[in-house]
Amino acid sequence: MRKMPIQNILPGMKTACPVVTDGDSMLIGAGYVLTPKNIERLVDMKLNWVMVDDPLTAGIEPTEPLRDSVRRDLQKKMTKLVDEVRKATPRPPESTWSDYCAQFRGQPLPAIAIELAEYIALTAQREIEQDSKKVIAYMPAASEELYLVDHALDVMCLSIMLAQAAGLTGKEIGELALGALLHDVALFFLPVPEKHDGASEGEFYDTGALKEEHTTVGYDILRKTPRVGILSTIVAYQHHEYQDGRGFPQGITGSNKILRGKELMQSKGIIHPYAEICALVDTFVTLTSDSRNRIPLPFDKGLDMIMRLAGTRLNMELVRLFLGHAPRYPLGSEVIVQNGHYSGSRAIVAQISHYALNRPIVKLLEDESQTRYVQEITIDLEANPSVLVRGV
Ligand SMILES: [Fe+2]
Ligand SMILES: [Fe+2]
Secondary structure: EEEHHHHHHOOOOOEOOOOOOOOOOOEEEEOOEHHHHHHHHHHOOOOEEEEEHHHHHHHOOOOOOOOHHHHHHHHHHHHHHHHHHHOOOOOOOOOOOHHHHHHHHOOOOHHHHHHHHHHHHHHHHHHHOOOOOOOOOOOOOOOOOOOHHHHHHHHHHHHHHHHOOOOOOOOOOOHHHHHOOOOOOOHOOOOOOOOOOOOOOOHOOHHHHHHHHHHHHHHHHHOOOOOOOOHHHHHHHOOOOOOOOOOOOOOOOOOOOOOHHHHHHHEEEEEEEHHHHHHHHHHHHHHHHOEEEOOOHHHHHHHHHHHHHHHHHHHHHHHHHHHHHOOOOOOOOEEOOOOOOOOEEEEEEEEEOOOOEEEEEEEEOOOOOOOOOOOOOEOOOOOOOOOOEEOO
């Protein structure tokens, strides 16, 4: 299967996974041959991409932190969580954004939202713990509508994976997972265009007012919410702090090391490791996922950016760990061959080995004039070190 951008979908292509709309209703099942009418509908729904099946990519499945069925269950639960949070503190008609903000910042999350959050965090942690060999990779959100939900789930899943790599205990990972899931909890209240309050797109994206405030608002909400521990709360509070002290809201610094036990207890006033893990993952997920106001970076470019931010913005030791566990070209992603005999060809990553994480085996799809290869041609990048590729 391969991830096909919506603008490249043609009638006759077959879906490889169900297309789900709002975390609940299924629009099209797997194995469905798309018609021009279906495609029109997908475009109307502002989907970014659809997984399609074709003979060339048969058997190639992208690496995801969660199995598809679990992912869909958690998406549903997370959609409900966001709805319950909004329902508990509805926006009064005609109220200004800051009035509304002042209203919900003083409220704890409703009990049902916390039950759902605990369920989601625990399920993801258990699922990820089952396969500790999994590399850090994920599939960015497929639709604008699910962006908030997918962002929370992706940041949580990748935080769990990075925490595992850093050797955190199960209890610590659980605290981090809950904090990472709710790190942007204040943004759950943002009006969504077309869906809530008739808010304009301008207002939706004018998060400037909430930019710094969402950390302190989130902190205030979670602090008042029973069953959310202080360390989970700190993730929401500190996930935009920088190692060099130029972040917000407090402008505290980091140590650029992964502090544990005694070392951590002795170092007061610096960014908590949970928040540093969340900050790194949040930056990476934001850079690599689709959003209406930003073109997503392919994984290799996202990792380069993370590398550039190491030391000043992101924790250096965590970045090193992340780069050692996240492939530049994840399974099922597409690349362009940069040089040699197949220069300009488009290929799909068909196999990744843990020993050569950044030199996978790729399968050629089409040449530079977009003619599909009839014969199966693969290139083992580990065995051909001079061949360069870039992610698309
Ligand atoms: Fe944030
Ligand atoms: Fe975020």
